[in-house]
Amino acid sequence: MEFDALVVGCGFSGAVCARVLAEEYGLRVRILDKRSHIAGNMYDEKDEHGILVHRYGPHIFHTNSEEAFSYIKPFSDWFFYEHRVLGRIRDKLVPIPFNFKSIDTLFPAEKAESLKAKLPAVFPGREKVTVSELVAASDAELAELGRFVFDYVFKNYTAKQWGTPVETLDSGVINRVPVVLSYDDRYFQDAIQMTPKDGFTALFENLLDHPNISVALGCDAKLHLSLDTEAGTMQFDGRPFEGICIYTGPADELFDFVYGPLPYRSLHMVFEHHDKTSFQPVSVVNYPNDGDFTRITEFKKLTAQKKTGSTTVMYEYPRAYVRGSAEAGIPYYAILNQKNRELHAKYAALAEKIPGLHLCGRLADYAYYNMDAAILAALRLARSVVK
Numbered sequence: 001m002e003f004d005a006l007v008v009g010c011g012f013s014g015a016v017c018a019r020v021l022a023e024e025y026g027l028r029v030r031i032l033d034k035r036s037h038i039a040g041n042m043y044d045e046k047d048e049h050g051i052l053v054h055r056y057g058p059h060i061f062h063t064n065s066e067e068a069f070s071y072i073k074p075f076s077d078w079f080f081y082e083h084r085v086l087g088r089i090r091d092k093l094v095p096i097p098f099n100f101k102s103i104d105t106l107f108p109a110e111k112a113e114s115l116k117a118k119l120p121a122v123f124p125g126r127e128k129v130t131v132s133e134l135v136a137a138s139d140a141e142l143a144e145l146g147r148f149v150f151d152y153v154f155k156n157y158t159a160k161q162w163g164t165p166v167e168t169l170d171s172g173v174i175n176r177v178p179v180v181l182s183y184d185d186r187y188f189q190d191a192i193q194m195t196p197k198d199g200f201t202a203l204f205e206n207l208l209d210h211p212n213i214s215v216a217l218g219c220d221a222k223l224h225l226s227l228d229t230e231a232g233t234m235q236f237d238g239r240p241f242e243g244i245c246i247y248t249g250p251a252d253e254l255f256d257f258v259y260g261p262l263p264y265r266s267l268h269m270v271f272e273h274h275d276k277t278s279f280q281p282v283s284v285v286n287y288p289n290d291g292d293f294t295r296i297t298e299f300k301k302l303t304a305q306k307k308t309g310s311t312t313v314m315y316e317y318p319r320a321y322v323r324g325s326a327e328a329g330i331p332y333y334a335i336l337n338q339k340n341r342e343l344h345a346k347y348a349a350l351a352e353k354i355p356g357l358h359l360c361g362r363l364a365d366y367a368y369y370n371m372d373a374a375i376l377a378a379l380r381l382a383r384s385v386v387k
């Protein structure tokens, strides 16, 4: 073999693992990705109008982990970017998460003043509360506010996102919907909120630029890698492979769906170009109640691009995942519930039968990881696998 370690998938999970193994352990690393590009779901590129767009949905880097940021920081220049989201509610654009400005915009002045006075009095010292806390409040006006936010901000958006009525979802989902008890309109409160100056793909080019790393694109690992879970062995192109294999693709696919497929939710991204400087006031506007799409992203505002008279936006339509389909075959979101977690655990147990094989990343772990969590998990794994 011309490599010591094989990495399947070139998103953050695979690329960070590869860099650590190459740089810190001196291993020769081969990365395979079945897509025609690096950077996984963080892939961005200039469209035909010269505007940098995120092909797999808007990606904003935010973290409280100094460790995650300091690892990727040297691979790009960065600019400070705090994300702000508006939601179209009753024909008005209001901050999301719902905050005091949202209250001012949607309720008559007297009622808004009353709500803004009661919230800190009933929840002293809190920066935010959850919708479920509001719904359960003994004060009738606050409980009514909770139901309003549930109905107009959360319920239909979530139903569209998951393709199922909100009542059928894990109750934990509603417990996480916040209402902010101030005029703070930042979408994330993390200490570090930075965007790579030349985009994510450029960052990945630097991350992968190491003499010990080679990348094969348009290369489906399933056509090269075979596993024998009984014997606990791997083969690559028909020859025994006893090195390290880090796999960041879907866990069920790796084992030919022997226990059945893991369910996913997919997305349909529709890009539109407009001959105007600005399409909407902020980079992302959510549409909980109108249309079949959940949100519109205007990329120039996400990435501080200054072009005049030209802008590109993207409508995001959630849809069912159809394995093998060209249009609907991208597994964007794991559908997390007890049953699916148990199914994934069976695949993870199969992987453990093969020494040297390691699952890593949002697909292999069947989890939702933000980029920082994916980076941290990759750092931990790559620093633990070399014996």
Ligand SMILES: Cc1cc2nc3c(=O)[nH]c(=O)nc-3n(C[C@H](O)[C@H](O)[C@H](O)COP(=O)(O)OP(=O)(O)OC[C@H]3O[C@@H](n4cnc5c(N)ncnc54)[C@H](O)[C@@H]3O)c2cc1C
Pocket (backbone or CB within 6 Å): 008, 009, 010, 011, 012, 013, 014, 032, 033, 034, 035, 039, 040, 041, 042, 056, 057, 058, 059, 060, 061, 062, 219, 220, 221, 222, 248, 249, 250, 332, 333, 360, 361, 362, 363, 369, 370, 371, 372, 374
């Ligand atoms: C719509 C959307 C928006 C998001 N926005 C944010 C955000 O704003 N901020 C944030 O922090 N996180 C965000 N995330 C999460 C972020 O995308 C993940 O943290 C990140 O994708 C994890 O990287 P990964 O390497 O684990 O997976 P991926 O980026 O999906 O990479 C996996 C790679 O494996 C490859 N692969 C799979 N099977 C094979 C095979 N058989 N052979 C070869 N290659 C294979 C795939 O082609 C893919 O390139 C978002 C996710 C989604 C879905």
